[in-house]
Amino acid sequence: MDFVNIAKLAKEASFGIADLVEDIKNEALLKIAEAIEAHRDAIFDANKKDLMDAEKLVQSGEITKSTFNRLKLDENKMRDMIKGIRDIASLPDPVNKKLLVRELDEELTLYKVSCPIGVLGIIFEARPDVIAQISALAIKSSNAVILKGGKESINTNKKILEIINSALDKINNFPKNVIQQVFSRDDVGEMLKCDNYINLIIPRGGNKLVKFIKENTKIPVLGHADGICHIFVDESADLSMAEKIVTDAKTQYPSACNAVETLLIHEKFKFKAELLASLQLSEIKLIDNPDSWAFEYGDKILAFKTVKNLDEAVDHINTFGSGHTDCIITSNKENAEKFMNKVDSAGVYWNVSTRFADGFRYGFGAEVGISTNKTHARGPVGLEGLTIYKYKLIGKGQIVRDYAEGIKQFHHKDVI
Amino acid sequence: MDFVNIAKLAKEASFGIADLVEDIKNEALLKIAEAIEAHRDAIFDANKKDLMDAEKLVQSGEITKSTFNRLKLDENKMRDMIKGIRDIASLPDPVNKKLLVRELDEELTLYKVSCPIGVLGIIFEARPDVIAQISALAIKSSNAVILKGGKESINTNKKILEIINSALDKINNFPKNVIQQVFSRDDVGEMLKCDNYINLIIPRGGNKLVKFIKENTKIPVLGHADGICHIFVDESADLSMAEKIVTDAKTQYPSACNAVETLLIHEKFKFKAELLASLQLSEIKLIDNPDSWAFEYGDKILAFKTVKNLDEAVDHINTFGSGHTDCIITSNKENAEKFMNKVDSAGVYWNVSTRFADGFRYGFGAEVGISTNKTHARGPVGLEGLTIYKYKLIGKGQIVRDYAEGIKQFHHKDVI
Numbered sequence: 026m027d028f029v030n031i032a033k034l035a036k037e038a039s040f041g042i043a044d045l046v047e048d049i050k051n052e053a054l055l056k057i058a059e060a061i062e063a064h065r066d067a068i069f070d071a072n073k074k075d076l077m078d079a080e081k082l083v084q085s086g087e088i089t090k091s092t093f094n095r096l097k098l099d100e101n102k103m104r105d106m107i108k109g110i111r112d113i114a115s116l117p118d119p120v121n122k123k124l125l126v127r128e129l130d131e132e133l134t135l136y137k138v139s140c141p142i143g144v145l146g147i148i149f150e151a152r153p154d155v156i157a158q159i160s161a162l163a164i165k166s167s168n169a170v171i172l173k174g175g176k177e178s179i180n181t182n183k184k185i186l187e188i189i190n191s192a193l194d195k196i197n198n199f200p201k202n203v204i205q206q207v208f209s210r211d212d213v214g215e216m217l218k219c220d221n222y223i224n225l226i227i228p229r230g231g232n233k234l235v236k237f238i239k240e241n242t243k244i245p246v247l248g249h250a251d252g253i254c255h256i257f258v259d260e261s262a263d264l265s266m267a268e269k270i271v272t273d274a275k276t277q278y279p280s281a282c283n284a285v286e287t288l289l290i291h292e293k294f295k296f297k298a299e300l301l302a303s304l305q306l307s308e309i310k311l312i313d314n315p316d317s318w319a320f321e322y323g324d325k326i327l328a329f330k331t332v333k334n335l336d337e338a339v340d341h342i343n344t345f346g347s348g349h350t351d352c353i354i355t356s357n358k359e360n361a362e363k364f365m366n367k368v369d370s371a372g373v374y375w376n377v378s379t380r381f382a383d384g385f386r387y388g389f390g391a392e393v394g395i396s397t398n399k400t401h402a403r404g405p406v407g408l409e410g411l412t413i414y415k416y417k418l419i420g421k422g423q424i425v426r427d428y429a430e431g432i433k434q435f436h437h438k439d440v441i
Numbered sequence: 442m443d444f445v446n447i448a449k450l451a452k453e454a455s456f457g458i459a460d461l462v463e464d465i466k467n468e469a470l471l472k473i474a475e476a477i478e479a480h481r482d483a484i485f486d487a488n489k490k491d492l493m494d495a496e497k498l499v500q501s502g503e504i505t506k507s508t509f510n511r512l513k514l515d516e517n518k519m520r521d522m523i524k525g526i527r528d529i530a531s532l533p534d535p536v537n538k539k540l541l542v543r544e545l546d547e548e549l550t551l552y553k554v555s556c557p558i559g560v561l562g563i564i565f566e567a568r569p570d571v572i573a574q575i576s577a578l579a580i581k582s583s584n585a586v587i588l589k590g591g592k593e594s595i596n597t598n599k600k601i602l603e604i605i606n607s608a609l610d611k612i613n614n615f616p617k618n619v620i621q622q623v624f625s626r627d628d629v630g631e632m633l634k635c636d637n638y639i640n641l642i643i644p645r646g647g648n649k650l651v652k653f654i655k656e657n658t659k660i661p662v663l664g665h666a667d668g669i670c671h672i673f674v675d676e677s678a679d680l681s682m683a684e685k686i687v688t689d690a691k692t693q694y695p696s697a698c699n700a701v702e703t704l705l706i707h708e709k710f711k712f713k714a715e716l717l718a719s720l721q722l723s724e725i726k727l728i729d730n731p732d733s734w735a736f737e738y739g740d741k742i743l744a745f746k747t748v749k750n751l752d753e754a755v756d757h758i759n760t761f762g763s764g765h766t767d768c769i770i771t772s773n774k775e776n777a778e779k780f781m782n783k784v785d786s787a788g789v790y791w792n793v794s795t796r797f798a799d800g801f802r803y804g805f806g807a808e809v810g811i812s813t814n815k816t817h818a819r820g821p822v823g824l825e826g827l828t829i830y831k832y833k834l835i836g837k838g839q840i841v842r843d844y845a846e847g848i849k850q851f852h853h854k855d856v857i
Contacts, residue, residue, distance in 0.1 A: 039785075040755075040759060040783065040785065043782065043783065043785070044779075044782035044783060127803070127804055129797075129802065129803070129804065133793065135803055135804075142815045142816060143785065143815055224815040224816070225815070225816060239659075240659075242659070243655075243656075243658070243659055245661065245816045245817075263838070266838040269838055269840055270838060270840060272840075273840035273841055273842050274840075277840070277841050277842045277845065278841075339456075343456060361835075363460075365831075365833045366459065366460035367456065367459065367460060369455075369456065369459070369559065370831065371831060371832060372831070372832045372833075372834060373831055373832070373833050373834075374833070374834045374835075374836075375833070375834070375835045375836070376835070376836050376837055376838055376839075377549065377834050377835070377836035377838070377839050378839065378840045378841050380840070380841035381545075381834055381839070381841060382832075382834075386545065386841075386844070386851065387543070387545070387551055387832070388543055388545065388551075388851065388853035398829075399558045399559055399640040399641070399829050400558060400640070400641060400661045400816070400817040400818075400829060401661075401816040401817040401829075403829050403830060403831065403832075404830075404831070404832045405832075413814075413815050413816060413817075413819050414819060414820075415781075415786065415787060415788070415789055415819065415820070416787060416788045416789070416798075416803070416819075416820045416821075417781050417788075417789050417790070417791070418788060418789075418790045418791070418793050418797055418798075419777075419790075419791045419792070419793070420790075420791070420792050420793035421792055422679070422682040422685055422686060422792055422793070423792075423793050423794065423797070424685055424686060424688075424689035424690075424693070424794045424796070425689055425693050425694075425794050425796035425797060425802075426689050426693045428802070429693065435802065435804065437804035
């Protein structure tokens with residue numbers, strides 16, 4: 026089947042799932058979790074096939090050892106995958122929430138109600154556990170989805186989707202084709218062009234993938250290419266707090282997008298030498314004149330720069346940052362507020378590690394991804410980011426002419 | 442100055458205006474209204490120049506009479522323009538609103554706060570009053586803006602912007618270059634490519650303009666190309682209500698985007714002949730087999746079709762509609778709810794004219810435009826559509842390691 030036909034089926038499925046009641050969606054999620062649990066051995070077998078092929082690719086240098094590790098499903102990942110689906114089932118329904126109820130006039134009531142976006146296109150790399158997670162998020166938010174995984178995990182992906190879809194087939198009234206999968210590289214190109222049918226693209230993978238996608242589609246993309254996060258140590262920063270926060274933000278998980286990449290230090294901060302020495306003790310490699318300030322090391326490497334004042338720090342961040350998460354360490358409240366207002370990033374932190382930028386830590390219950398967009402959804406995105414809203418207007422035959430001619434007047438009373 | 446430099450100045454200005462306090466923004470708006478009032482004669486003079494040139498273009502057929510009319514500023518438009526700016530000043534500040542306050546743990550508090558989007562690119566056609574309105578919306582929402590108007594209104598546009606900017610120059614602490622204007626056709630192309638600096642494009646004009654823009658940029662576009670609105674007269678519809686609503690939706694302002702273009706009638710509706718006869722009496726031209734069902738007449742012309750049932754009506758709308766505003770006329774509540782849930786449009790109405798789809802009628806106080814997007818903002822968009830949010834996280838030195846290792850636990854208590 027060519028891609029456009031798959032996309033048409035997805036659009037049709039999106040109409041089918043749009044008004045599915047919460048109970049059926051949750052039943053579907055629990056059945057999927059159960060089916061994955063019941064067929065875990067078949068999934069491990071499929072994964073073994075992928076791993077055997079991948080081993081050769083590691084030896085020939087075509088994929089890295091870390092890609093191999095992401096590809097590998099173990100007991101822990103399997104457990105997390107199943108638990109993740111059940112957790113999503115237990116979250117409140119993001120769809121059909123009344124965001125506004127306003128009486129425009131007697132018996133003329135406007136409802137702003139959350140609803141699904143439509144069709145999601147998901148492009149992901151080696152991690153096969155993404156399929157189950159994204160499928161669950163899509164079902165919970167009443168969206169249809171087309172998945173394109175990395176070729177390295179093709180056997181695992183196929184097996185997981187087969188299990189998901191045979192579980193869904195057994196649910197009464199569950200529409201067909203809500204979760205579909207495509208496999209070829211050409212399909213990616215087709216997906217990116219398919220703005221008639223696909224409403225949102227979510228890339229899950231490295232920054233090369235995300236950059237490529239953002240540069241090659243007119244469909245809205247939810248995600249971030251880079252995570253170039255900064256910590257600014259202000260004049261009045263507490264030394265031990267600075268040591269603790271910078272060390273955590275750089276070393277707790279250096280390849281995370283919310284790990285710090287650049288340290289900016291106020292020239293009047295008295296403990297610069299002590300701070301740098303302490304970071305080096307934590308095996309952080311410091312670079313004070315990097316080739317580029319807009320670089321994500323993803324490793325225990327930290328660029329640093331001395332700045333004259335808060336304004337220079339803010340300018341540096343707004344120029345070289347990626348709008349992800351940036352932190353000021355200071356005991357001066359006014360400076361903290363100025364920093365948080367002036368820095369144009371999804372997360373602006375005061376005296377806290379940048380590593381907190383995460384949907385689970387924010388209490389969203391599930392994370393779709395972290396967005397550096399300036400429209401729709403920004404920062405860690407929960408299920409809400411997979412919804413939009415529609416306006417329902419309910420009346421008794423009202424017409425605009427009466428209001429235009431002054432026979433009737435709006436009274437605009439908010440009920441919610 | 443080339444476009445990229447203008448865009449850089451706009452980005453810089455966007456940082457300057459981002460945290461401007463409400464009082465200064467409102468002072469700026471009132472000063473602009475005052476200045477336009479004081480210089481109304483100079484604006485009318487500039488407009489006369491444009492009209493003299495435009496008259497020749499009407500004669501040579503290069504522009505239509507209706508473009509000429511939109512170009513023309515009269516006393517009413519002048520008054521509305523000035524009143525519009527004052528109205529925007531009196532609206533609540535859309536920026537700096539706390540959308541969520543959540544304690545993640547003791548002394549670790551997350552704030553989701555509304556903030557400006559950044560730089561808006563506005564491309565509009567003949568109407569010179571758009572400049573004042575969009576400038577006011579941008580200032581109120583703390584965004585910088587680059588305006589590109591139609592060449593027919595160049596003298597009026599220049600004069601209005603000159604007056605706006607000299608009013609802003611007199612406001613203490615008001616950043617430079619918040620409102621800039623470009624003039625050449627090449628600038629449009631440059632603007633559409635400028636996704637490094639421009640965060641949102643808002644086209645104000647006919648559907649050709651909007652389609653061109655949507656097809657030629659990766660920057661998010663807020664607007665709608667088509668307004669192909671439907672009314673479905675269900676089996677149980679009341680005849681007189683149907684006559685009233687359809688007549689209003691087609692004739693009250695036929696060129697509006699929320700005017701109805703297609704009437705769908707349930708085959709079991711008993712008063713079809715009476716309804717159609719009544720519409721013809723209101724000088725509506727009925728077409729029962731149009732070349733295309735996806736056509737916006739913008740005139741007193743109405744396509745109509747008999748459908749077997751509600752499902753066929755919904756399918757027709759989701760296939761040929763533009764996702765703008767669609768209505769069901771019925772006395773059957775269940776059908777009304779099914780229609781409103783199944784139709785994938787920004788506005789889904791029950792027993793009400795489609796002409797109500799409008800920011801002022803919805804009580805938003807100002808309208809940025811009407812969007813048929815599936816992300817960010819949908820339907821009539823008020824000032825809120827020119828904002829996004831950031832997350833501020835304020836702590837006392839907390840690090841992620843403590844939570845990852847189970848030494849501390851999140852408690853996620855919502856304060857707002």
